[in-house]
Amino acid sequence: MDTINPAERLDLVAELFDEGMAFDKVIGLKVDRYDPTGAQLSFRGKPELIGNPIHKILHGGVIATALDVAGAAVTFAAALARMPAMPESELREKLARMSTIDLRVDYLRPGRGDVFTVTSHIIRTGSKVAVARMELHNEDGTHIAFGTGTYMVG
Amino acid sequence: MDTINPAERLDLVAELFDEGMAFDKVIGLKVDRYDPTGAQLSFRGKPELIGNPIHKILHGGVIATALDVAGAAVTFAAALARMPAMPESELREKLARMSTIDLRVDYLRPGRGDVFTVTSHIIRTGSKVAVARMELHNEDGTHIAFGTGTYMVG
Amino acid sequence: MDTINPAERLDLVAELFDEGMAFDKVIGLKVDRYDPTGAQLSFRGKPELIGNPIHKILHGGVIATALDVAGAAVTFAAALARMPAMPESELREKLARMSTIDLRVDYLRPGRGDVFTVTSHIIRTGSKVAVARMELHNEDGTHIAFGTGTYMVG
Amino acid sequence: MDTINPAERLDLVAELFDEGMAFDKVIGLKVDRYDPTGAQLSFRGKPELIGNPIHKILHGGVIATALDVAGAAVTFAAALARMPAMPESELREKLARMSTIDLRVDYLRPGRGDVFTVTSHIIRTGSKVAVARMELHNEDGTHIAFGTGTYMVG
Numbered sequence: 001m002d003t004i005n006p007a008e009r010l011d012l013v014a015e016l017f018d019e020g021m022a023f024d025k026v027i028g029l030k031v032d033r034y035d036p037t038g039a040q041l042s043f044r045g046k047p048e049l050i051g052n053p054i055h056k057i058l059h060g061g062v063i064a065t066a067l068d069v070a071g072a073a074v075t076f077a078a079a080l081a082r083m084p085a086m087p088e089s090e091l092r093e094k095l096a097r098m099s100t101i102d103l104r105v106d107y108l109r110p111g112r113g114d115v116f117t118v119t120s121h122i123i124r125t126g127s128k129v130a131v132a133r134m135e136l137h138n139e140d141g142t143h144i145a146f147g148t149g150t151y152m153v154g
Numbered sequence: 155m156d157t158i159n160p161a162e163r164l165d166l167v168a169e170l171f172d173e174g175m176a177f178d179k180v181i182g183l184k185v186d187r188y189d190p191t192g193a194q195l196s197f198r199g200k201p202e203l204i205g206n207p208i209h210k211i212l213h214g215g216v217i218a219t220a221l222d223v224a225g226a227a228v229t230f231a232a233a234l235a236r237m238p239a240m241p242e243s244e245l246r247e248k249l250a251r252m253s254t255i256d257l258r259v260d261y262l263r264p265g266r267g268d269v270f271t272v273t274s275h276i277i278r279t280g281s282k283v284a285v286a287r288m289e290l291h292n293e294d295g296t297h298i299a300f301g302t303g304t305y306m307v308g
Numbered sequence: 309m310d311t312i313n314p315a316e317r318l319d320l321v322a323e324l325f326d327e328g329m330a331f332d333k334v335i336g337l338k339v340d341r342y343d344p345t346g347a348q349l350s351f352r353g354k355p356e357l358i359g360n361p362i363h364k365i366l367h368g369g370v371i372a373t374a375l376d377v378a379g380a381a382v383t384f385a386a387a388l389a390r391m392p393a394m395p396e397s398e399l400r401e402k403l404a405r406m407s408t409i410d411l412r413v414d415y416l417r418p419g420r421g422d423v424f425t426v427t428s429h430i431i432r433t434g435s436k437v438a439v440a441r442m443e444l445h446n447e448d449g450t451h452i453a454f455g456t457g458t459y460m461v462g
Numbered sequence: 463m464d465t466i467n468p469a470e471r472l473d474l475v476a477e478l479f480d481e482g483m484a485f486d487k488v489i490g491l492k493v494d495r496y497d498p499t500g501a502q503l504s505f506r507g508k509p510e511l512i513g514n515p516i517h518k519i520l521h522g523g524v525i526a527t528a529l530d531v532a533g534a535a536v537t538f539a540a541a542l543a544r545m546p547a548m549p550e551s552e553l554r555e556k557l558a559r560m561s562t563i564d565l566r567v568d569y570l571r572p573g574r575g576d577v578f579t580v581t582s583h584i585i586r587t588g589s590k591v592a593v594a595r596m597e598l599h600n601e602d603g604t605h606i607a608f609g610t611g612t613y614m615v616g
Contacts, residue, residue, distance in 0.1 A: 007483050022204040023213035050176040054250040059177035060226075064257065068214045070449060096208040101437060102410065102458055103218065103259045106593055106610060108222025108586045110253075117298060119370045123608060124570045129409060129460060131568055133608070146585060146595070148568060148610065150410055150458055255591060256564065256612055258412050260439055260456060262432045277454060278416045282590045283563055283614060285414055287454070300431060300441070302414060302456065304564055304612055306591060330512040331521035334488060360485040362558040367485035368534075369527025372565065376522045404516040411526065411567045418561075 004088050008033065009080045012095060017041075017073050027065055030085035036078035038121045043068050045114050058111025058144075063136055067147030068103050070120035071132035078130060082139075099152050101129070106146040113138025122137055128154040158242050163234045164189065164262050166249060171195075171227050176297075181219055190232035192275045199268050212265025212298075217290055220260035221301030222257050224274035225286035232276055232284060253306050255283070260300040267292025282308045312396050317388045318343065320396075320403060321391055325349075325381050336371055344386035346429045349378050353422050366419025366452075375455030376411050378428035379440035385436060386430055387461035409437070414454040421446025435447050436462045466550050472497065472540045474550075474557060479503075479535050489524060493529050498540035500583045503532050516578055520573025520606075525598055529609030530565050532582035533594035540584055540592060541615035561614050563591070568608040575600025590616045 004012075017024065017031050027049065032040040043049075043066060051059025076098050080091060117137050124131035134147035158166075171178060171185050181203065186194040196225065197203075205213025230252045232243060271291050278285035288301035312320075325332060325339050335357065340348040349373065351357075359367025384406045388399060425445050432439035442455035466474075479486060480493050489511065494502040505511075505528060513521025538560050542553060579599050586593035596609035 016207075019535070020207040021213060022202050022207070023216055024205075026202050027215075048176050048180050050252065050586070051178075052253075053170070053174040053176070054246075059175060059219065060222045060254045060257065061181075061215060062177055063217035064222065064259070065213065065215025068218065072214075085368075092208075096206065099206075099264075100214045100259075101439070102261065102456075103214065103257075103431075104217070104412070104610065105254075105257045106585065106612075107254050107256065123568065123605075124409075128462075131570070143585075146610070148410075148566065149338070150568075154249050255586075255593070256610075258456065258566070260431065260458075262439070277414065277451075278563075282616075285416070285563070297431075300456070302412065302454070302564075304414075308590075316582075323593065324515070328515040329521060330510050330515070331524055332513075334510050356484050356488050359486075360558065360561075361478070361482040361484070362554075367483060367527065368530045368562045369489070369523060370485055372526035372530065372567070373521065373523025376526065380522075400516075404514065407514075407572075408522045408567075408569050410569065411522065411565075413526070413565045415560075415562050415564065 006081060009091065010077055012091060013073060013077045013080060015070060024069060027062060029066060029069055031073065034073050034077055036081040038119065039070050039073040039116060040119045041066065042115060042117045045116065055110060060107060063107065063111055063145045064103065064105045066116065066118045066136060067105055067134040067145065068100055068149060070118040070134045071147060071149035072100060072151060074120045074122055075130040075132050075151040075153055078125060101152050103151040104148045107149060108146065109142060109144050111144050115139040160235060163245065164231055166245060167227060167231045167234060170225060170249060178223060181216060183220060183223055188227050188231055190235040192273065193224050193227040194271060194273045195220065196269060196271045199270065209264060214261060216259065217265055217299045218259045220255055220270065220272045220290060221259055221288040221299060222303060223303065224272040224288045225301060225303035226275055226305060228253060228274045228287065229286050229305040229307055232279060255304040255306050258302045259265035263296060263298050263301065265293065265298050269293040314389060317399065318385055320399060321381060321385045321388060324403060325377065332377060335370060337374060337377055339381065342381050343383055344389040345379040346427065347378050348425060348427045349374065350423060350425045353424065363418060368415060371415065371419055371453045372411065372413045374424065374426045374444060375413055375442040376408055376452060376457060377427040378442045379455060379457035380408060380459060382428045382430055383438035383440050383459040383461055386433060409458040409460050412456045416454065417450060417452050419452050423447040468543060471474045471553065472539055473575055474553060474578065475535060475539045475542060478557060479531060486531060489529060493535065496539055498543040500581065501532050501535040502579060502581045503528065504577060504579045507578065517572060522569060525573055525607045527605060528578065528580045529567055529596040530562055530600060530611060532580040532596045533609060533611035534562060534613060535608050536582045536584055537592040537594050537613040538613055540587060563612040563614050566610045570608065571604060571606050573606050577601040
């Protein structure tokens, strides 16, 4: 009955994050790699993403967005991977109901740079709720922000 | 020496939030009103702000951005209002150094609607650090998200 | 089959919070009143609860404890109230599995006073996860701390 | 004028955390080691610290307390180490004014064990505000909780 294998399940999440979310495209977020244990996304600095016109640094909302998406990518992928066999349409429905419950962002240093990379890993896993930690760095390895997100996954 | 009065100080903040932040314009955030005790901003729903393509709801990052800006607006305005007389250039410099330390967002209900309003008020005030609470509602009064932000203001 | 009525269900929660939790007794937490929409607990200041020996103020951990318990009380009570008829033993088991997922505490003012009151209400409700907001005041009405807690309830 | 050297400054913090805080003694928190870059504290499980009478696990408030103290220890020590020469009485006054601004706790697994160890390190440093991350493990290395704390240090 389940016509898609685990790798294809991951593709469903990649499709959602790469193509489906309009606001991810505004920011220019690209999924570099991810699997049920971790994800990495990146985006390029550009004028529309600036929050502080004097210091030319990323808007805090851009940072929050990137962290939230990275946490969702890994927790949603892990949840899909754990589900029993079911038709793709049912998997898509389940994916569509997954959402962020709460998010904490710690802003550590000004968001300066040309290419920003956000990584995530799961710290609490479960059939209903999962928690991820996320980090944002620039191309020099400067650590710009930490995030912690709690996600509804079942 | 201080050539600007309290109302003009508020205008500095309004200018920063209405005109200065490129990413605020991407979202379409408008300052409706604010003073040192509270702020209200609003924005219209539009296709670029969608996070869930199936349910057509706001991206969590859009919500985080709106909450962060509303918290910054009220805490920055309150901090400027408390400062002693100083030249406008010095005030602008101080404003440019204010920033978010950390932000928590609680997502309560799906972000459906045409017009979204975000309000904020101060819960902890100080010469260095201030904390604000924020709420996001749609045009029907549905409460979509809560936020709590800690800001460096001196 | 379900031999206990809604009021008796609430008594299960009251019993857990008043009698069952050893650490609540260390702090001296008493349930003043609660129902599925809100809870109020209180405790008296005493030397063991001091965190800052110079200023004689409550330890931040005491405040976090009181806020967490108040949030758990209201979310657990609301979740029990929504459950279908089932034997008391099953209800007790479900209650024993409810737990805090995450907690944020905002410390607003020094914890000075003789009697501290903590109130809570639900801001997000669901069959699996609920979110509550909590406040701590002293006998003069001074607002000492805010809390936000996310709880696993099903 | 400053009659105490850096090592003695650290002793001031150790004294505060080991002897000064009444509530730390209730929990039985001992400072194992700390310096301006990291701290480790530990405490033994005992009946008074239980939060869930059925599962015999630590109260969430005990976990929050241990995480908060570990974060305060490292951020206060780092802040004292950076201060210019000043009389000990002035240093003590500054230490007494340091406090937690906000705390987030992520509860990952049930708090089972005999000996619990909490570690902390600084993720954001500054002359006014510092942010630390903390972890709680039991004697088997099971990771029980994460914490993030924002502290006023100047």
